[in-house]
Structures are given as structure tokens and as C-alpha cells.
Amino acid sequence: MTLEDIIKETKTYYCLECGKCSSLCPISRHNPSYSPRLMLEKALTGFEGDLINDQELFSCLTCYNCSLKCPADVDYPLFMQKVRTLAFAQGRYGVPADSGILQSFMRLMLNPAIEQRRLEWLSDEYRISEKGNILFFVGCAPYFEFAFEDFEAGALNIAKDSLKILNTLGIEPMVLADEKCCGHDLLWTGDVESFRKLAEHNARIIKESGAKKIIFSCPEGYRTFKFDYPHYVDLDCELQHITEFLAENMGKGMLDFKEVKKKVTYQDPCRLGRHLGVYEQPRKLIEAIPGIELIEMEHTRDESICCGTSAWTNCDAYSKQIRTERLLEAKATGAEMLITACPKCQIHFRCAMVSKGEEKGPDVEMDVMDIVNLVASALEDNGSE
Amino acid sequence: MRNETQVKKSGFEPKILAFCCNWCSYAGADLAGTSRIQYAPNVRVIRVMCSGRIDPTFILRAFQVGVDGVLILGCHPGDCHYIDGNYKTARRIHMLKKMLSQLGIEDDRLRLDWVSAAEGKRFASIINDMTERIRALGPFVR
Amino acid sequence: MSDVRIGIFVCHCGKNIGGVINVPEVTEYAKTLPDVVYAEHNLYTCSAEGISSIRQKISEHKLNRVVVASCTPRTHETLFRNACEAAGLNKYLFEFVNIRDQCSWVHMQEPEKATEKARDLIRMGVAKARLLEPLEEVEIRVTPSCLVIGGGVAGMSAALNLANQGFEVYLVERDKELGGLLLNLNRLFTINGKAEEVIIPLIERVKNHQKIKVHTSTEVKGVAGFIGNFDVTLDQKGEERKIKVGTIIVATGAEVLKPVGQYGYGDKSNILTQLELEERLNKGMGDEQNIVMINCVGARIPERPYCGRICCMVAIKNAVLIKENDPRAKVWVLHRDLMTYGTEFEKYYQKAMEKGIRFIRYSLDKPPEIVGNNKVKAVKVYHQLMGKEMVLPCDMLVLTTPLIPHEDNQDISRMLRVSLSEHGFFLEAHLKLQPVEFATDGIYICGCARWPTDVPEAISQACAASAKAVIPMRRGYVRPEAITASVNEDKCSGCGTCVLLCPYNAIELQSKDGKKLAHITTAQCKGCGTCGAACPSGAISMNHFRDEEILAQVEALVI
């Protein structure tokens, strides 16, 4: 794929150079050297080298804040994804966060000889099936759990509580021991080949499982399966985020919530919100819990602000500023707790609260919880934990 | 020229003559009416097609017969229905004012201003302002 | 004894006037005024009863002046004038007194002062009414033919519209052929059809129309007269001919600026104007792979501040044609604002972007520079929106230049006594509401002679000009404003002050009995009265607003 092809595919040629993207971009508002518009200008004027070697190429959060409002219909995140592919081919991949530990894990998974023990956390209290129609895609939670141990990322609890809720509904889904990373982060950092391999692997084992429907608790996996896999593999399954599934089944009388007296606010994850358009179901779910008061932040739904980093890359001072501001916005609502629906949002927000030896900034302490955990904790007959 | 003994200023009701052009200022005066904007009842309007029609003689005659103040209201610069009649008026009034000052006639007694067809309120406030100024000056005596 | 007999009708307008002003008292007062023989008050003077009462009282009391004191002449004067006319009274013997909009409505809390003001206003109205004179609305015959100057798309479209309505048209074109600027064009935006497919059939229709007399290689040498009666002298290669027309349409077009000396135009072999490129495209392009276009060459600069309106579309059109001809070619359009206004042009721009034409914004502070000696090899441009200088390889440089007015517009404007704007294009009577009329009646303007236009706009304006021209011709006469100025030749000193002041060129100095005297072409006078106010000899009288009338009003203000 050449740069010209990318321009065509992402409709970059329609760019009116109006700068709306840059003025909406959370990175541009903090980082003066990053402008989505200038990235497009470089492409349109044929400065391919400048574009690929641009330090900021991996700063884009691919949050879709720009594209959703782009008057010329340019798919900027897709443009980023594709241009990063060109960059990756030349050995450029941005600055991996946490020394690239997570990227290393993803690539290690490519080794067919690896035998994961990723389901060790599954105790008897969770009922799963060997065969069936519904598959729960666990995602990278088991890995995150250890990677971010020091600030209690709680990623694994999302998987656990997902199962608990599904069980409450009488559903005993399949979970796959040989499930691998969906490839989201590799795809968005330009490593298409690795992504393809992961996609092929996952598609194969899911097909073998006979699943007809896949439920995700992670919006990134969901997005990747829904929009990216079809370009690489053939997988014919119904896909749903757990909040969609629950919102759909809530009315069947099987989810009895006890009262939870709390003021909460909700962070729309970029993937779930702007990428997939799921705004209402999580809210419907939160508001179904008696006693809960949901207060919206200033920027909400499609105008929501990203948690500041994507694909574990270029997590820098600007990322921290973004999430600090977002946390302050959440606190300004008067809510006691910030609810999100993506494990990464939770990790990033919690990280921002940890002051690693630096001068103390504004007080951003706040409870953060995944919506799945919230729902599980509100269920009557709360057996676990 | 002033007769300060005859009439006390406070009880003095000036008589003011206003020349309005048909297209803008007369329409603005009508709009003050349709909008029921209240203003001092001291003005009497003479309608002409264009402020360019106003011959200095008319103004001088008004002072001769005992009118206390004269207003010339035209279209805003650039708005003239007859291309540029109001510019010509402006030049003419400018000249006339210089001459009146030679006679010792107070500058406030002759006023040129612009009122558009949409400026009922402006018309009313010009009338009020003019009335107050003339009241302050006292009557113009033949 | 005066033989003036005035009747006065005072309107209550329901409570609108009557609720504030003591109408019966005012009516009684009116009866005491000089020459007033009758006065009455009506609930609504404008109602059917009111109108019939006016008519009845005119004959009953042999009234020869009528005064109505009611709302405002702006809306109701015509109604009352017509009532007078229906009773056999010249409608200019009617006078309106505004006691509602400018009295009762604005002094609602002061009924006594409002009543006093109403008395004053009626007294002033009567003072004027006593002096009113009947005015005749003369009819001037209009020759049912039109002279169209200019045989381009605008002129031909105007001619066809007029001719199809049955009017005789003299279409005068200075060149050998009809067609104008379109003859030199390759294709037309936004349909991208061949220009000749539009212009050739149009020429045929014009030539074959029996109502259109085409005069090519002909110039208009002289024009005299006024609306309805213009005497025109045509000059065909030295051979003079006189014709008489009722109306004139100016459609002389404009020309494309040749940017001599700019960006090396004229010195370097591979620099063209868009117009020259059209010819190349028509004949077939060479193997140029890198084409750079620079827009706004000679436009939107201090010396020529205006925007050429259509140039952006011309550049886009030719860029697309190059790209369609050879998809490998690279086309860059350097611009300062893309003026693709409206629905079709913006779409046209989007199509060009789809095709891979790249647009670069430059600023006037850092204009593009060319690289190369005998030929342009590259263009250096500061990309304003990247803050970066670029060097674009260039096999062909195309300069986009605006339409500029013909130099001889000056001569035509003098001959027709119409004005030019500061840009050198013709000046319309009113930029917004009279865009195809001149201040001089009977002469109209359309197409690029007025301002740069594209083909559909030129055709619209041509038809609009035709609409204006056809009105007096259909009617067969014009009835000029009766409220006009007239000259008392005995008093006129021939100073010419009025000639300079008249915004409509209605006054000229004419020799009469060895004297120079002001002469007003009544057909052209609009009745503003500016001349009358300025005449040092008091020789000009402004009908219906005569000095005597206005002075009488002034004098009546103070008892």
C-alpha cells in the first residue's frame, strides 16, 4: 500500500485544511508540535519521509474525536493506522510504554509453541461450558493484572465479574484457554503481519469452538473483531459488548439489583463510544441500579475525552495532562466514582493518580471502577468477594 | 436675539420643524408610530422626496417666522434613494451652519442627521434630544 | 376672491387617532382655515364609505383640492389620489396630512398637545394644498426596438429573449464574428461540455432570427436622445448608418488579463495563461507531467483589489482536464482562497480533489518564485498552511488571471452618459436592487461588462436586462414621474450647477437663441429636487414640492 493509496482509502484528498481536527484533538491542545491537520498536509504534499519519521506519528490516540466531526469525512485514525504500517516497515514504532513489556508479550504469543495458562484464575464459582453458542472473549486481562499490579489495575476482576453476571443470567459461556491477544495494539502501531497471525489464530480456534456469538468486556477486542478482522479473516459470529448484551437482557427479570447509594459519572471509552457508537446501553445499565445517580461530565458521549494513551505507545507528559484534566472534570461533577467500560481506561486513570516521586499536582484521587464490577457488586445474593 | 424675559425657559415649548426625506427618515418616523415609541410633541414634519431638495431658503424662512429649531433628516450615507442626494445636503448644511454662526444663531438650532426606515427609536431620540436642546436655548425670536 | 375650494377629511382610524386627538374639534378648526369650504370626520376615511364620501363631496361642494388627515402617505396616498381621480379631480391636487403614525401614536399620553400638533399639521397641509397645481403625466412614445451592444453570450441571449417576445433587435458586434470570449474557450465548467457546442447553436439561432439584425464588424459611434427615442449611429468600417431604438442593452463583455512581466510570462516558453492553456487542451497537450497553476495573478492585489469571481473554477476545470487526459500527470494549484461558492462549484472542487489535484495555499506576502532560465523548471512556493517552503518540479506553469474591463468602456460610458465603477466596469443604478439597470432610464447592462460572470450568470443577467428593456417597449410608452423638475428659461443663467448635481444625467446645457440654457429631459428626471435646491437663479422649479409650496408650509407652522 502506497501513501497515495492511503490518501484514497481514507479520503484524505477531501481535506479542506480547515483545522477542525487539530482544534478538537486532545493531544494538540497540550502538545504544540502535534497537529492532525499537518500530518495530512504532509501526506497531500508528498512529504512521505517527513511523515513517517515524524516524532509525533505515534502520539495520535486514534480516539476519533477529530474524524467524527471532520467536515470532509477524512478517516484520520485509519490514516494513522495505515501510515504507521508504512513506518513500521521502516523500523519506526513510536515509544512503547513500560519498556514495551506488553508489546513483547503480544509478540511472544505469536509463537505457536507457547502454551498459555491464562485461565488459572477460573475457580469453581464460575460456570463455563465446553461447547455452546456463546463465547466470552477474556482478552488481555490476565496479563494486565500482573503488569499493573502496583496500582491494582483490577483487570482480572472484570473478567471474573463478567462471568458472574452471565452466570446470574443463566448463561454459561465458553472461554478459550488458547485465546490470544486480539492484536489491536499491534495493528495500531503498524505491525500488520503480527496482527494477521493473531487474527488468524483467534479466528481458527473460535470457529473450531462452534461459537455463534462472542461477548466482550473489552471494547478494543470488540472493535478489532468487528472492524479489522473482516479485512484479514473470515469469521461469521454475532459480536456484542457485555453492556449491550446486558442492556438487552436486563428486562427479563433475572438481574435483581440491590440499592447502591452513590453518585457516579461515566467515561465513554473511545472504542466503545466513538468507534462503535455504544453510548446508551452502559448508561441504561448504570441507571437501572437503584440509588445510583449518574451525573454526566462536561464532555460526554461522542464529545468524551480519551484517557490519554493508546496501544501502550507514546505515553508522555501530554498523556498525563489529558487524563489529569479528565479526572478533574470527573471530580467536578461531584461524583464519588468514575465508571468506565474499558480496562485500559481504568489502568490509565489509576496510573495518573499515582504520583511517582514527582511534585504533587492537583488532587485527582477518585474511585475508578469498571461498569462490569459495578453491576456485579449490585447484584443481590452477592456471593463472591 | 434671545428674549429671556418673555418666556421662562422651563415652561417653554419649542416649535421645531423637521424636513424628512420620503424614503428613509419619513419611513423611520412612521415606524416610531407603528412601534408606539413616544416622543416630545414639539416637532412638525414636512415631507420632501429627498433631503437634497432642501433649499437653505426654507431653513432661513423657518427662523424668520419664529420656528425655534430646524431638523434635516435624510437617509444614512450610502443609502440615498437618489444615489447621493444626502451627500449634497450634507455639504449644503455645513455651509449654511457656518453662515448662521456668523449671525450669532446657536449651532444647536439647526441639525442634520440620518435616520433609516428601520430606526423608529432613533427618530424618537433625535426629536427628544433636539427638543431638550432647544428648550435649553430658549425661544428664537423673530 | 380665490377660486380654491378645499375639502378636508379627518380620520378617527377607530380609536387610533380619535382616542388621542380630539377629531371633531380639529375638524371644526379646519373649517376656519383659508379656502376651506368643507370639512368632515370619518371613522375610517380609507373604508369604502370614506372613499365614496370623498368622491361625493368633491362634486357636491365643487372641491378642487382635497386634504386627508389620517395615517401615512407611504401606504395610503395612492388610494386617496385614486379617489380624487375617480371624481374627476387631478390627483396631484390631493394633500396628505399624517396625524396617526407621526402624531396620535407617538403622543398617546398627551392628548392636548397631540391635538394642537394635529391642528398645526392640518394648517400646514392646507397652506400647501392652496398652492397645489395639477400635473400632467405626459406619455412618451417608445420605439419598440432595442440596440444590444456586444455579440457574446450575454448579448446574444438578451437579443434572443427580446426577439422571441416580438421586438426588433439590432445586435452590434465589433468583431467579425459573433460569439465573444466563448469562441476562445475549450470547455465550460461545471458540465465540462465543449464551448462550441453551446456557442455555435446560439449564434445560429441569433443569425436565423428574423427579428434580429446582426451587425458585425460594427461599432456604435453615437447615441442621442432618451428612453423610448434613442438615435443611434452605427459605423461599419467607415460606413455610417442611423437607427432609432427605444432601449439599449450594454453587453460588451470583458477581456482576460495578460500578465506580461509577471512570473516570467512572456520570457519563458513554458508559461501560459489559462486562456492559452484552453487552446492547448483543445489541440492536444504535450507530454508535460508536472503542471503548476498559480491563481490570483493580477487579482486581489493593491493595484487590482477585486476577485475575478470565476478564475478558481477555470483553474479547476483545466486541472481536471489535464488529469483526465493523463492520469499520471501531477497538477498543483497554488491559490489564496478557493472561491468555489455555491452548490455546483464546491462539488466541482471536491471532484478535483478526488482526482488527485493538489491545492496549496500561498500568501501574498510570500508569492511563489520560479526556478529556471529559459524555461520554468520548478516553482518554489511557501505552503502557508504547513509553514514550509516547497519546490515543485514544473514542466508547464499556468497563470490564472482575472477578467478586466475593456479599455474603451470609457468611450462607451461617455457616449451613453452612464457611469463606470472604480474598477472600470460599468456601474449599475443600485448594486443590490437594480443590478442590470443604469441610473439613466432605457439603458441596461449585463454580463462581464458589469462584473465577471460565468455563462449561466451572464445568461441570467442578459434575460434580466431584457426584462427591464421590454417593460417600456411592451407598454409602448413611458409615463415619466410627474413630480419632476422644470426650468424657467427666463431665469436660467446657464451656470450648469444643476447639470453637475443631477444623479441621473437628466440635465444638459443646450443652446437656445444664442444662450446656453439648462434643459431637463423629463423622461429621465426622478424628482429628487437636488437641482432645485441648488439653482442660484431660482430658475428650477420642483413640481409638487415647489419653493412656494414648501415655504407656505413653513410659514403656516407658526401662527
Place this chain on the structure above:
Amino acid sequence: MNNSVLIIGGGIAGIQAAIDSANMGFQVCLVEKSPSIGGRMAQLDKTFPTNDCAMCILAPKMIEAGQHANIKLLTYSEVLSVEGEVGKFKAKIKKKARSVDEEKCTGCGICIEKCPWKADSEFDAGMGKRKAIYVPFPQAIPNVPVIDREHCAYFLKGKCRACERFCEAGAINYDQEDEIIEVEAKAIILATGFDLYDPTPLREYGYGRIQNVITAMEYERLSSASGPTAGELKRPSDGKIVSDIAFIQCVGSRDVRSNRYCSSVCCMYGTKEAILAYEHRPGTKSTIFYIDLRAVGKRFQEYIQRAEDEYNITYIRGRPGNIELNRRNQNPTIWYEDTTTGETKSLEVELAILCQALIPPRDIQKTASILSIELDEYGFVKTPDGLSHPVDTTRAGILACGCVHSPKDIPDSVVQASAAAARAAEILSGGT
């Protein structure tokens, strides 16, 4: 009724076409759906680039159309159907019940004064109120009020009748019914103009959420001496007179999410409105955000230059991303990238004005199907070949002029109106 030309739409284009046709000697029927002719132009304060007061130049035309012997005005009326073909069209027109007898009404206005019920004024773009019995604006033609039955207490609750009690002409008629009028016409001219884009869906600009973000038409009424604030630029949140304002271009234009076309006039009307702000209060600072400054008409570039040099107006090239509310002072804060420097910044102003797009009339589909004419992809009236017949439609004998064809300024609309009259005359003369 037998009319030679039926004109639909009584804005400046329809009025001009009517006057021209009537002056040519044709019988004209001019149909307008609102209670008065005048259209959008009547709502404007002043007009670019001459800054003529709109009403000063429009009102005489309205009066001329209202009094012309050859023009039959049907206001508060709608065309229901059109049958036949060029040379012999037959239209059915619904003349809606005004509840006021046009013959008896003297236009004295006492009914309006006495009416105790109010509704939002359409003419004032919702910025002011009108009565339940009303004329849209003081200079309305015809100057006959209409009872808005949706807000009239008598029609809603059966009580009140104040207007009837005070009307000495006995013109109030609550029982008046819609009337169907048949009109014959040889040619039809469509001049229904445009509607304005409602920027609510562009939530990033906060219209409807942030009080001090208003549309250009709302601003126009604020600025107008005859408007709800008598020409004082009082902002909605607190009535403060503003002196630092910003205009955002291309709101609903050049945007794939709303309308992809350019609305032609916004750069100019935005500039005009900024100039007016300065004229209202010298020193006022205006910032105009634009993409391409489309000033292509006669004297337009000079107008822009003057705006910059003399009226404290700054043009910034960049389409703002969003507007946020400063809760402390109710000021809108505009986020934008100055594309000439590449800096992303914010600007806090006292009032932000959205230069909304011109869109096809909201009922254009219905009109098109009644007239059997084709529309373009945006909903504007299509010309037969996009070139040689600029005021024709796809159906013989039906012409169109003004903004219903595509957004355009007043001179271009007036040109097209006269052109449509000329084309109608050609048709009526037996041509094509």
C-alpha cells in the same frame, strides 16, 4: 381567477419577478405562505456590501407589489396542486383562514394592542414575542393581522374575544374558513427561497446549550433597530451589551455531516454583521473564523479590506473544533487552530455567532412533487442542463429564481427574478 403568471414565494425574488411581470402587462398572482410578503430580506438589518438598510430598500418594492393593479396578492396561502401544462396550468391554492376580514380591516392595529396572548415571533427568529393576533412586522403587506389559532385563547379555550370587542371595523371573524382558490396561469415562477440550517445537531458548537451562542439570523434581529432589543446588541444570558464577539463560518455548510455545498453568502453576511457590531458600539472587536474567504462579488474584497482596516475585525483561518462554556461569566470559549501558524488555541468572547447555512425550503419535496420538477442532490431546484437555462426547471413553463435554485446573494436573486420574468414573457409570447 385567470392569471398569466403564477409566482410562488413572496420574498425579494418573488416580489421582483411579480413587479417585472406586472409591469410587462401580465396579470400576476403572487402566493406567499406567511401572512406578509417580504421574506428573508425583511428580517435583515442591513445588507452587504453597501450597508443599505434592508427595509429602506425593500419596503417600497413591497408597497409597489401590494398596490400594483396587475398583481393579485394571496398571502397566508399555499399551492395545493398544479395541473395542466405550459400555457395552461391550473393551480389550486388554499387561502388559509386569517380570522380577519381583509376587506373590512383597516390595519389600525388595535386588536394587536389589546390581545393579551403572546407567542414567539417567527420574524424575530424567536428572539422576541408577538401577540396571538399579529402582523409579522410593522411594515407588513398586506397590513392585515392574522389570528394564530394555536396561541389564541378563544380558539384554545373558547374565551377572550378581546380583539373582536375592540375592532371598530368589525373585521374579526372567528368563523372564517380556509378557502380554495383556482388560478389559471400560462407560466409559473417558483421563488420560495431558502430556510436556515438549525445548528443544534452540531453539538460541538453548543447551540441551544450555551445561551450566548446564537445564529446569524438571531443576531440580525438583535442588531436591527426594529428588533426585540431595539438594535441593542444585548446577549441572551444577561442582557449585557457585547463588545467582543466572534463569528464562525461554514456552520452547516462545506460539511459532509450537514450540507456539503457552500452557502455562498455567509462570509459576506458575517463580515457585515461584524461591521454592524462596530457601528453599534465603536471599538467592538470581532473575530471571524473562516476556511476560504469567499468574497467574489462587486466591491466585496474592498468590503473585507475595510472590515479589517476600520472595524477592528480579525479574520482567522481555521474552522473551530468546539465551543465550551465558561460558567463563571457565561462566555463562550472557542477552540480553534490558526491554520496559518499551526497553533491550537482558545478564544473567549462575550457572544459567538454561528453563520448558519442556507438550506432548501423545508417543504421543497412537497413543492417539487406538486410542480413535478426535479431537485438536485441537495434539494435545490435543478436546471435542465446546468448551463444554458439558469432560471428554468426540468419542466417546461415552470421557472425558478433566487435561492430556491441555490444559495445566492440579493443582487443575484434579483437578477434571476427579472430573468425569470423575461423567460415567462418569452413563453407567454409563444416562444419556448
